[in-house]
Amino acid sequence: MKNLTLTLLVLFFTISCKKQVEKETKETEKEVTEVSLETAKVTENDKPVIDYASFGIAAGDIPKGLETGSEVPEVNLINEKGETVSLANLYEAKPLVVIFYRGYWCPVCNKYLSALTANVSQIEEKGAGIIAITPETYENIAKTREKTGLSIPVYYDKDGAAMKAFDVDFAVTTQYDEKIQEKLNASIKETNGADTSFLPVPATYIIDKEGKIIYKQFDPDYHNRASAEEILKHIPQ
Numbered sequence: 001m002k003n004l005t006l007t008l009l010v011l012f013f014t015i016s017c018k019k020q021v022e023k024e025t026k027e028t029e030k031e032v033t034e035v036s037l038e039t040a041k042v043t044e045n046d047k048p049v050i051d052y053a054s055f056g057i058a059a060g061d062i063p064k065g066l067e068t069g070s071e072v073p074e075v076n077l078i079n080e081k082g083e084t085v086s087l088a089n090l091y092e093a094k095p096l097v098v099i100f101y102r103g104y105w106c107p108v109c110n111k112y113l114s115a116l117t118a119n120v121s122q123i124e125e126k127g128a129g130i131i132a133i134t135p136e137t138y139e140n141i142a143k144t145r146e147k148t149g150l151s152i153p154v155y156y157d158k159d160g161a162a163m164k165a166f167d168v169d170f171a172v173t174t175q176y177d178e179k180i181q182e183k184l185n186a187s188i189k190e191t192n193g194a195d196t197s198f199l200p201v202p203a204t205y206i207i208d209k210e211g212k213i214i215y216k217q218f219d220p221d222y223h224n225r226a227s228a229e230e231i232l233k234h235i236p237q
Contacts, residue, residue, distance in 0.1 A: 055220050056176030056199065063170050063201050065218035072211045073165040077155040080138055085155070087162070090129060091207045095214075095236055097123060097130040098207065099152075100168050100200040102222065104136060104143035105186035109202065112225045113148040119228035120152055126235045128206070131155060133162050135200065137193040158193070163200045168218070172197035206234050 052062060066072070075087040090096050099116070101109045113132075123130050132154045134141065141154050155162070163169035172188055177197045180186055188197040204226035206215035215234035217226035 050220055052220060053173060053175070055222060056170075056172045056179075057220060058171045058173045061171045063168050063220075065168055065201065065203050065216060066166050066205070066213055068213050068216045070213045072207055072213060075162050075165045077133070077162060078158065079153065079155060080141070088211060090131065091209060091211060093129075093209070095128040095209060096207045097128055097231055097235070098166075098205045099130070099132040100163065100166070100203050101132055101134050101144075102136075102199050102202055103134065103186070103188070103191045104140050104147060105180065105184045105188075105191060106222070107184075108222055108225075110144070110147045112202075113144065113150050116228055117149050117151060119232070122228065122232060123235065126232060126237075128235045133157050133200070135160065135163065135192040135194070135198060137191070140191050157200075160198060163198075166200075166203070166205065168200040168203045169198055170201070172199055204231065206231065208236060 052059070057063070072087065072091075077085045077087060079085050087096075099113075101113060103109065120130060130152050132150070132152055134144075134154060135157055136144070137158075138156050141156060144150060144154070157163050160169050177188055180188055188199065189195070192198070201218060201220055202222050202225060203216070203218040205213055205217075208214050214236065215231075217224075217230065219225075
């Protein structure tokens with residue numbers, strides 16, 4: 001009888017301990033999950049933290065992009081004939097859509113520009129002009145045209161002044177630079193004809209005739225771009 005009582009006590013104690021351990025384990029897992037979710041958020045607008053490094057953006061050089069409602073700074077561009085063109089001259093007669101893209105080596109850029117090309121006539125029919133700005137040289141712009149059929153004016157931002165003015169430029173990390181060379185067999189530095197590697201966030205802006213930004217699409221994740229439908233929707237009547 002004593003042995004049975006002892007056995008039952010041991011069994012009861014073992015089950016109680018097991019339940020307690022399971023309870024503590026679940027509470028710990030819950031705490032870890034909550035901490036993980038919390039660290040995966042920023043405090044503003046409850047949006048996920050952006051892993052800038054995965055997009056090649058160096059720490060301390062995070063672009064934000066000009067905001068909607070901002071006045072566009074004075075910017076001079078060089079066209080394919082080597083002529084200086086004022087950005088203001090391009091939007092003074094009609095709204096202007098400005099597309100930033102990375103280079104001929106970027107498959108996402110090529111896919112996007114090909115799709116956009118098919119809708120350029122619709123954008124122009126709505127009374128807007130459209131241009132592209134890129135850090136790649138005119139020799140490489142020709143490669144982009146060949147790959148995408150792009151027909152709009154493209155401006156080589158040799159010194160990065162236009163990208164800086166719109167706050168879309170960033171220094172490329174060494175790791176990302178090496179990744180582009182390894183995966184796409186391209187040198188960002190050489191493509192841009194520059195001593196250092198830099199790129200723009202592939203943003204889209206619409207500027208009204210007064211030089212004010214009325215639409216902004218800006219995402220460090222270069223996979224996300226403004227669709228033709230979205231652009232058409234924001235061109236003023």
